Amino acid sequence: METESATTSATDQLIQEEASKLKETLAWIDQSLKRLENIPREFPNDEREPQTADEVAAQAVDRLRDERIDALRRSTQEPYFGRLDFQTDGQVEPEIWYIGKRGLQDDTDGTIRVLDWRAPAASIFYAHAGQDRATYQAPDGEISGTVWRKRNLAIRRGQLERVVDSFVRGEQNGQVTDEFLLYRLQEGKDNRLRDIVATIQAEQDTIIRAEKNRAIFIQGVAGSGKTTVALHRLAYLLYQHSEQLKAEKMAIFAPHPMFMEYISEVLPELGVGGVLQTTFSEFALRELDYRFKLIPEGQRVQRWFETGMDSASREFATIYAKGRLAWLKRLQQAVSEAEQMSVPDVTFTPWPGVQLEAHWIRKWFTEDYRHYALAVRVMRVQARVKRWMDMEYKRVQAEDRQKKLKKAANTAYQSYLKLWPALDEWTMYQNLMPEAWQQSLSQVKRKRGERIYIWPEDLASLLYLRLVLYGVQPDAKLQHVVIDEAQDFSPLQLAILRFYCQTDSFTILGDLAQSIYSYSGVQNWEELSGLFSEESVQNFQLQVSYRSTQEIVEFAKSAIAAYPHLPLPVPVYRSGEAVNLLHYTDQTAQQKELLKCIDSWQSEGRMHSIAVLCPNEELAQHYADLLQSTGYKATQVTWDQREFSGGLSVMPAYLAKGLEFDAVLLTDVSQHFYPGNESYAKLLYVASTRALHRLAVLYSEREPSPLLSQALHSLD
Numbered sequence: 001m002e003t004e005s006a007t008t009s010a011t012d013q014l015i016q017e018e019a020s021k022l023k024e025t026l027a028w029i030d031q032s033l034k035r036l037e038n039i040p041r042e043f044p045n046d047e048r049e050p051q052t053a054d055e056v057a058a059q060a061v062d063r064l065r066d067e068r069i070d071a072l073r074r075s076t077q078e079p080y081f082g083r084l085d086f087q088t089d090g091q092v093e094p095e096i097w098y099i100g101k102r103g104l105q106d107d108t109d110g111t112i113r114v115l116d117w118r119a120p121a122a123s124i125f126y127a128h129a130g131q132d133r134a135t136y137q138a139p140d141g142e143i144s145g146t147v148w149r150k151r152n153l154a155i156r157r158g159q160l161e162r163v164v165d166s167f168v169r170g171e172q173n174g175q176v177t178d179e180f181l182l183y184r185l186q187e188g189k190d191n192r193l194r195d196i197v198a199t200i201q202a203e204q205d206t207i208i209r210a211e212k213n214r215a216i217f218i219q220g221v222a223g224s225g226k227t228t229v230a231l232h233r234l235a236y237l238l239y240q241h242s243e244q245l246k247a248e249k250m251a252i253f254a255p256h257p258m259f260m261e262y263i264s265e266v267l268p269e270l271g272v273g274g275v276l277q278t279t280f281s282e283f284a285l286r287e288l289d290y291r292f293k294l295i296p297e298g299q300r301v302q303r304w305f306e307t308g309m310d311s312a313s314r315e316f317a318t319i320y321a322k323g324r325l326a327w328l329k330r331l332q333q334a335v336s337e338a339e340q341m342s343v344p345d346v347t348f349t350p351w352p353g354v355q356l357e358a359h360w361i362r363k364w365f366t367e368d369y370r371h372y373a374l375a376v377r378v379m380r381v382q383a384r385v386k387r388w389m390d391m392e393y394k395r396v397q398a399e400d401r402q403k404k405l406k407k408a409a410n411t412a413y414q415s416y417l418k419l420w421p422a423l424d425e426w427t428m429y430q431n432l433m434p435e436a437w438q439q440s441l442s443q444v445k446r447k448r449g450e451r452i453y454i455w456p457e458d459l460a461s462l463l464y465l466r467l468v469l470y471g472v473q474p475d476a477k478l479q480h481v482v483i484d485e486a487q488d489f490s491p492l493q494l495a496i497l498r499f500y501c502q503t504d505s506f507t508i509l510g511d512l513a514q515s516i517y518s519y520s521g522v523q524n525w526e527e528l529s530g531l532f533s534e535e536s537v538q539n540f541q542l543q544v545s546y547r548s549t550q551e552i553v554e555f556a557k558s559a560i561a562a563y564p565h566l567p568l569p570v571p572v573y574r575s576g577e578a579v580n581l582l583h584y585t586d587q588t589a590q591q592k593e594l595l596k597c598i599d600s601w602q603s604e605g606r607m608h609s610i611a612v613l614c615p616n617e618e619l620a621q622h623y624a625d626l627l628q629s630t631g632y633k634a635t636q637v638t639w640d641q642r643e644f645s646g647g648l649s650v651m652p653a654y655l656a657k658g659l660e661f662d663a664v665l666l667t668d669v670s671q672h673f674y675p676g677n678e679s680y681a682k683l684l685y686v687a688s689t690r691a692l693h694r695l696a697v698l699y700s701e702r703e704p705s706p707l708l709s710q711a712l713h714s715l716d
């Protein structure tokens, strides 16, 4: 065990004090668990729903107890990670608060044993920057007081591993908080993102605790914790607004399915289940009742990267245009035209002598049912016409005449319905498509009954049309939406999601320096923020990169240094090994260097996840084959992959966006694959910032990428 303190005896005392507190807490957890587990259930857990008020109440009591048991069980490994000694103004002495992932209360006497990290008072722990005085926002108003001590504790598997006092009132306090953070950052990681409750930084905490109904925009450099912060914000919102918010009504939009798996552990670790984690495509396909099927995008993405990321080319310019708000205007116009044409200008005559005039039917449509979505309106008006007809023939007295009339009337009604234009998103979409774009619609032939193939960029428009036709179904409404990698989101996609959320409650995060899909995403945040009311938008910036060592961040910075408008990362002071710049003269030499490097990382034993990032899929295949044939257990990751297994992976650099690895090796960093322009600079930046601890770059000696010039220069 390690500790930091002024003297050894003080250190020993510190450890003893905390070790015995931990022992006492674990014993209390154990006892509480035994007691709660032995209480018989009020409403036995059978398959039956509760029938009476008493049974409902009994079930609620059981559920509450189950939640307590769950919190206690989950706390046995690490009941808390922080301690704050705080004296509220007016109190005679400070209270000692232990802060943990889950709040624990002794239900026999009401004592709070562990304060939940999301509780208002815990905000002092995160926001504290060495000052004596602090305040927090309690439900009944602001509470002020004096901070006597802030202590960080590392407990693993029930064992105390480290104690660090980052602040003691009246003592000389250094930057120990940073040391504790570094200790955490240096730890090994597996193939999943983890929670950071023990070391949330003040600037991250402000975002996590921002107001509920705000549209929060976070521009954060690579590795600044954007994804992590957004997930913690969800957990915070659910805790703070448990009466109003439901996890099932919250959604995270991830850039691709593999990313969803990568982040899948964080919310359960924070005690949150049931949040919808999806991609825009998956969400839209579901909302469109799986009427459509996506054309696999892998080849097109590859074309984008191999043909110079040219957004002016016809193919990519069309995709870009289909995501803009100008296109939404065209969709809106088409809808209003469809609306004008919806009611046939024809008097309905079910049988001679009886008429329902067209202007009445139009009035029902434009006035009585105007609040309904278009297709629903049509159905309602048609049903009313039918009701009117039924009433009319009920008035006809003679029974035999009625029968004849009924038949004739039904035929007339069916013919009348045919005069109403069919409303269907796919037909409308095809009809409104400008001539020049017709080619951009799927040309895939399909068999009868097969789903319609479309490109992903057509999904937002189709979903818009569906919403206009049928409205948002009540069970699809959302209370809070998180959009990760938002720089790749189109304004149209966001505009569509806005329909699903009744409020401006969005958390939108991204990094403009990582916008490598500029044909679909945004150039600046204003393109997206304009979709919300001005008062609700709140902008945040995260500049410190926590993921990578200082050396790696400096290298990544050098790749984008020529483009001063791009936000640059500030490294957290964590020094590691120098970036390994390895030149090759030919493919054989490159392969040799690659194997040597992987070998040395694997033999270190600490590099659990290693990625070989290549310029394209073909090269990824080549290196995966090479590694496998040499006896390495390497996984090749492809565009449609849903699983992320860690270990040794090989993939095109663009697929690694959002992920992280202990060690990263970049292959083929040559003028050919990484020419000196902004798009490739961003790609190199994304690729290199995936590395936590080690980065190696294989570059062509004869034709190195111009993006390396600053890094190579510093070697001289």
Ligand SMILES: Nc1ncnc2c1ncn2[C@@H]1O[C@H](COP(=O)(O)OP(=O)(O)OP(=O)(O)O)[C@@H](O)[C@H]1O
Residues within 6 Å of the ligand: 181, 184, 185, 193, 194, 195, 196, 199, 200, 201, 204, 220, 221, 222, 223, 224, 225, 226, 227, 228, 229, 511, 514, 546, 547, 657, 658, 659, 660, 689
């Ligand atoms: N306060 C913190 N304490 C400990 N680790 C942190 C903290 N903030 C971020 N990290 C770590 O930094 C890494 C990057 O976090 P995350 O993936 O959320 O960043 P990001 O900004 O979304 O990255 P990118 O844009 O590059 O994908 C993760 O390993 C995360 O655990």
